[in-house]
Amino acid sequence: MVEVVVSVLVLALVGFLFYNLFRNRKRRMEEAARSGSTAPAAGLAVSRDLFGDEGQHAPVESFHVVGDEARVTFDVPLDDEEDEVLNDLLLGEAIEVVRQKRHTLPIDDVQHIVVFAGRDKVREVGRSKLPAPGELPPPVLDSLSFSHIARDPFAAPFDDEQMDHSTAYETRSDVPEDELPPLREDLRIPKGLDRGLRALGTDPAVLTGPEFVIALLRIFGYRVTEQAYPGTYIAIKDGVSTYVATDSYEKGQHPELEEGVIRRFLADFGTSAADRGMFISDKYAPFMIHEIEANQPKVRFVTRERIQRFVDSMALG
Secondary structure: OHHHHHHHHHHHHHHHHHHHHHHHHHHHHHHHHHHOOOOOOOOOOOOOOOOOOOOOOOOEEEEEEEOOEEEEEEOOOOOOOOOHHHHHHHHHHHHHHHHHHOOOOOOOOOOEEEEEEOOOOOEEEEEEEOOEOOEOOOOOOOOOOHHHOOOOOOOOOOOOOOOOHHHHOOOOOOOOOOOOOOHHHHOOOOHHHHHHHHHOOOOOOOOOHHHHHHHHHHHOOOEEEEOOOOOEEEEEEOOEEEEEEEEOOOOOOOOEOOHHHHHHHHHHHHOOOOOEEEEEEOOEOOOHHHHHHHHOOOEEEEOHHHHHHHHHHHHHO
């Protein structure tokens, strides 16, 4: 019971810290716009990336200059309710998009940056007036990597004795015989993490287990590259490479991983030259993975019954 209370409190703190980061960032942007300064303010961390590592940006759907407006549309799923923090984050990203585009497109007459986002229905989520036509405020992105305020659940070596074995060795013995409900119904995602997923283009309302864990890897600064075989990736961070294979649950399938799929993953990992291997599925894992993980310490399975523990370990670590 105490552990659950601590988890809730720490996850709430994560959301509070994210809110303050975005609020301070918005204030600094407004101050920079009022002052018309073109140099980074003292003490501000200048970063090109949404979550602290190169390549972590909100996906851009389109960019157009219409009159005196630079209009940036992000392919980002929005909730039905307005999220001021997410809107502010996307506005900051839009300014960086315009900063990149100015090298190839004329923006001398641009006075406003207007931001749109959404999947089913695109809507305006923010706008900013520039200090002067064609003059962008300085980069003022605070360091927003989750690694600064939450534990990276993938950071410890898989064969590290200090690894969270309650996460590593948990399985479910009573696998249901009926079809599985959407993973989102079984998963508790704190608001701060929900916002981070949306900012990277992942819709928490419809995500599968593999989509969720791949998004977590990216949020924590892993460079994730899709491989030739569908559903396989290489994730690299701090010089450590991880071969990632995924297996999503489809309606009508058996809710437990098949032995043949597991064997194929082990064979592919063995020929991948990666430092470690990770198998991700929103199905349940059979008991045989205990023996595999015990005999092959550089392999881990992140299956349906373990994903929530990964989320919780971000706070409790």
